[in-house]
Amino acid sequence: MSECAIVDDGPGIRSVYVFHTGNASATASEFSVPLPACWTGASWVGDNVVPGFLTVGTSQTDLSIAYAGCVDLPVFIARINFSVTGKAPPCCRVLVAPPLTQSPQEIVEVSCDYQTHAVGTGLGVTVNPPTSCACDSPTTLRTEPATWGRVKAIFRNC
Secondary structure, three states: OOEOEEOOOOOEEEEEEEEEOOOOEEEEEEEEOOOOOOOOOOEEEEEEEOOOOEEEEEOOOEEEEEEEEEEEOOEEEEEEEEEEOOOOOOOEEEEOEOOOOOOOOOOEEEOOOOOEEEOOOOOEEEEOOOOOOOOOOOOEEEEEEEOOEEEEEEEEEO
């Protein structure tokens, strides 16, 4: 069963799972998933990138991930962990964004022929959505409960 939300209803760790999606293959990506100011009581804990992938930076400003060669998409690339207190207001958005340290600011992928491409707008997930902001945004992504984490976010439209 899929949801388009992360529920922050008490203390703990919440994870956002990042997938690189598309129609082709890729060798790398560069993006950020900064902790939004609206997520009251949350703190970024760290990024867990797939073993074997090479990384530079963090998801909070600029995360560059080189895959283990050319991989078919979609592919799971990282889990971003946040420590929460259960104090988040409704409708707080966590978005995949361009790297904050690059100019121009664009989410980037590297194709298997080593060409760099800007890939447009990233998707996101809503923290504590009431019915007025649940899954109706084109930047919302699905989440699924997981046995090893409360919520799993996958990059596809709701």
